[in-house]
Amino acid sequence: MQINTLDSKKPVTLNDAIFGREFTEDLVHQVVTAYRNAGRAGTKAQKSRSDLSGTTKKFKKQKGGGARHGDYRAPIFVGGGRAFAARPRSFEQKVNRKMYRAAVATILAELNRQERLKVVDAFDVEAAKTKLLAAKLAGYGLGRTLIVTDTGTEALFLAARNLPHVAVLDTASVNPVDLIRAEHVVVTVDALKKIEEWLA
The missing domain is CATH 3.40.1370.10 (Ribosomal protein L4/L1)
Structure with missing residues (x-):
């Protein structure tokens, strides 16, 4: 050729x-x-609830207040951790x-x-x-x-x-x-x- x-x-x-x-x-x-x-x-990283600083105190009683919650770092709250946080890979x-x-x-x-x-x-x-x-x-x-x-x-x-x-x-x-x-x-x-x- x-x-x-x-x-x-x-x-x-x-x-x-x-x-x-x-x-x-x-x-x-x-x-x-x-x-x-x-x-x-591959450096993307997010914080899960375990990575956040703050108290882990249960903020209300277990029964009688509607939904049951532990602490404010749960993903459902504003300022809470990411449910499935991205990790470096x-x-x-x-x-x-x-x-x-x-x-x-x-x-x-x-x-x-x-x-x-x-x-x-x-x-x-x-x-x-x-x-x-x-x-x-x-x-x-x-x-x-x-x-x-x-x-x-x-x-x-x-x-x-x-x-x-x-x-x-x-x-x-x-x-x-x-x-x-x-x-x-x-x-x-x-x-x-x-x-x-x-x-x-």
Whole structure:
């Protein structure tokens, strides 16, 4: 399988085992969900009646006054504890390495089929100016774009910071969420080879 580069129009050979995979929606959904859940803090906490300060004295007699109550910290009263209080917890889901790599390969293959994967020989800007990067992307006819490069200078990363729909990653930071979110994915030839080595 071959794909033409945007700048030189030279064909680049793609690994069929990676870029020819069928799209597996269930696998991608599981991996994306696990990836996003791993970023959740899980620090939400509420106070139950046992966590509140205050007296535990029974405020009225047991019989003759209507409903039976113990103390004012019961959830039924204003200022009382929460009936089913939230506790800090981890949202982490286990996804093994083989599944994660398979999901990334599946997404890349689907991007290639939809012609949303673009390959360039190199991608950089002369100075850390947002308008330079915006003009370069407009020249390629690209909008919401993820740029994957290992040879980009600091100027490229700085130029992309003020563009809300443009992100720059190195190959070690490629993840399924950013790949799915992008309308187009621009990958340099060197980065493409490293990705193929990683997923092979």
